[in-house]
Amino acid sequence: MSLTTRLLGLAFASADALVEIDAKGVVSFAIGVGADAGQDAGKVWTGKPFANLFYEGGAALAAVRSAASGERTASLPVLINGQTGRARQAAIRAFVLPQLAPSVSCAITYDGAAFDLADMEIAPLLDADAFMIDAARVMESDSAVSLAFLDVKGLGDLSGDESERMNRRIGVTLQSTSVEGSSPAQLTQERFAVLRAAEDRRDIAAEIVEAARAEGLSLAAESFEAPVPAGSDRLCILRAMRFAIEGCLKDGGLENPQLAFSDSLDRTLREAETFRNVVKSREFQVHYQPIVQLSSRAVHHFEALARFKVGDTPAGPIRMAEELALIESFDLAVAEKVLRRMRQPGGGLLKIAINVSGSSLGDDAYVENLLRMTAGKAEDRKRLIVEVTETSALADIEASDRRLAALRKAGIKVCIDDFGAGAAAFDYLRKLSVDAVKIDGGIIKDIGDDERSATLVRSIVDLCQSMKLETIAEMIETDPVADALKGFGVDYGQGWLFGKAEAEPRTQLTSPSVARRRGAVEAWG
Numbered sequence: 001m002s003l004t005t006r007l008l009g010l011a012f013a014s015a016d017a018l019v020e021i022d023a024k025g026v027v028s029f030a031i032g033v034g035a036d037a038g039q040d041a042g043k044v045w046t047g048k049p050f051a052n053l054f055y056e057g058g059a060a061l062a063a064v065r066s067a068a069s070g071e072r073t074a075s076l077p078v079l080i081n082g083q084t085g086r087a088r089q090a091a092i093r094a095f096v097l098p099q100l101a102p103s104v105s106c107a108i109t110y111d112g113a114a115f116d117l118a119d120m121e122i123a124p125l126l127d128a129d130a131f132m133i134d135a136a137r138v139m140e141s142d143s144a145v146s147l148a149f150l151d152v153k154g155l156g157d158l159s160g161d162e163s164e165r166m167n168r169r170i171g172v173t174l175q176s177t178s179v180e181g182s183s184p185a186q187l188t189q190e191r192f193a194v195l196r197a198a199e200d201r202r203d204i205a206a207e208i209v210e211a212a213r214a215e216g217l218s219l220a221a222e223s224f225e226a227p228v229p230a231g232s233d234r235l236c237i238l239r240a241m242r243f244a245i246e247g248c249l250k251d252g253g254l255e256n257p258q259l260a261f262s263d264s265l266d267r268t269l270r271e272a273e274t275f276r277n278v279v280k281s282r283e284f285q286v287h288y289q290p291i292v293q294l295s296s297r298a299v300h301h302f303e304a305l306a307r308f309k310v311g312d313t314p315a316g317p318i319r320m321a322e323e324l325a326l327i328e329s330f331d332l333a334v335a336e337k338v339l340r341r342m343r344q345p346g347g348g349l350l351k352i353a354i355n356v357s358g359s360s361l362g363d364d365a366y367v368e369n370l371l372r373m374t375a376g377k378a379e380d381r382k383r384l385i386v387e388v389t390e391t392s393a394l395a396d397i398e399a400s401d402r403r404l405a406a407l408r409k410a411g412i413k414v415c416i417d418d419f420g421a422g423a424a425a426f427d428y429l430r431k432l433s434v435d436a437v438k439i440d441g442g443i444i445k446d447i448g449d450d451e452r453s454a455t456l457v458r459s460i461v462d463l464c465q466s467m468k469l470e471t472i473a474e475m476i477e478t479d480p481v482a483d484a485l486k487g488f489g490v491d492y493g494q495g496w497l498f499g500k501a502e503a504e505p506r507t508q509l510t511s512p513s514v515a516r517r518r519g520a521v522e523a524w525g
Contacts, residue, residue: 015032015109016109017033018105019041019108020103020104025051025201030042030046035080035087035088035114052203054078054079061202062200063094067095069096069098070096076092077089079172079176081211087172125170126183126184127185127186128185131183131185131193132242134181135241138181143179143197143198144198145228146200146227146228147226148177150194152170152220153190153220153221153222155219162215169212171184173207174204177194177204178195203223204221205222271320282337284307285306288303289303289305290499291303292498293491301351303352303353303387304355306318321357331355331360332360338384350505353386356386356388362395371407374410374412378411385413386413387415387417397431398431401431404432404434413436414433416428416436436470437460437469439460441474444485445481470492471492472492473494473495477497
């Protein structure tokens with residue numbers, strides 16, 4: 001095709017520059033002004049991948065590929081790469097001249113002069129937690145997306161000024177390729193993540209290498225893509241993404257992140273479906289560990305503990321259930337099994353504590369269902385204790401307190417579990433209306449050797465006594481520890497000294513250390 005025809009195309013487009021993109025996405029011809037004033041577009045752009053001309057390269061390439069013969073696409077705002085850290089705002093419109101097909105022509109119209117990239121206001125890169133919150137908005141749509149990891153090797157070796165300039169470059173590049181509603185994240189010093197449109201074929205690693213060259217730096221970069229599976233349960237997929245990201249960063253996934261992420265995500269979704277089926281079919285067991293009154297060593301009540309496959313600790317499945325918003329149905333399934341056991345012949349004196357995750361108290365459903373399960377059974381409610389765990393923090397403590405108050409009003413006791421293990425413990429004690437506090441076993445087991453732990457336990461007991469709250473100590477394994485706790489004023493004790501969790505609640509303990517009133521069951525509070 002003649003230059004005259006091309007110039008006619010340029011005039012037709014009323015543009016500052018015109019480029020032709022071949023079927024491989026490479027600029028085969030360019031004419032007009034480049035991003036910097038006086039720059040010859042033909043010299044600086046010809047032979048380069050079209051997407052690499054832009055900070056918005058993925059969107060730009062998608063726009064030109066959408067052009068139909070004889071039509072122009074809608075105007076798309078872009079940010080063009082300039083030289084040595086400069087950029088220029090512009091708009092592009094693509095069109096196909098029949099004589100040039102399958103090549104696509106693209107008209108570029110500038111909006112303002114070139115400026116230093118350092119003068120742009122760029123939102124800071126997110127951390128992993130904020131990234132997933134941001135991604136939640138994206139996951140509400142049905143758009144096909146993929147998670148891209150970008151590794152920039154050598155970034156950690158740069159000086160402070162060099163690092164700042166490169167991080168700015170990386171931030172602009174990743175933001176430009178993010179799907180709408182999402183922002184990129186920095187997971188480690190040299191690893192970044194971004195949610196992109198699944199059809200986006202922009203080479204972000206090549207762009208970063210070019211950006212480093214423009215800064216006079218030599219860096220290597222690699223990008224890895226992992227598709228996010230489509231599905232109706234977008235919330236579960238989103239939470240599984242978070243779970244999988246954490247896993248691939250912790251469990252040796254750094255060398256091959258896209259495989260680590262994909263494998264972890266697939267495994268998490270499979271395990272989530274298995275967990276759903278286990279809960280639905282009630283194919284898990286509940287074991288009962290005795291909790292004794294320390295003054296008499298007589299059984300006071302039991303804690304209901306879920307058991308899955310033989311040898312498996314419940315901590316992993318329960319944490320996954322909390323992450324994937326599956327825990328509420330599980331907490332209710334445990335309560336259902338416990339209530340059924342309490343109502344069996346001979347179970348009339350059993351008092352049993354059930355755990356409830358902070359996640360389950362995020363709305364009214366758990367409390368409403370538990371009250372419905374015990375409706376008309378006032379005696380059941382009096383023999384039931386709800387232990388609020390801190391494995392998943394309460395999102396709204398005031399609202400959770402209102403829900404727990406409804407349980408207490410109905411006659412169900414409430415206990416704060418694992419007190420002292422997390423930062424939220426004292427906030428829970430201050431804001432939640434409860435009947436008892438269970439002191440975390442990590443503190444209890446050290447009181448014989450660590451005076452600071454002993455002092456902390458005494459302080460907790462004194463505080464609880466001043467608030468008229470009963471205290472329970474867990475992980476008691478020796479008589480000296482049990483005797484010390486009794487001396488501190490702790491009311492109840494739990495641990496292997498008194499008995500392990502068993503399939504049936506045993507009110508008559510066989511341990512030699514359990515003395516005086518063997519088999520008695522005390523009244524609660």
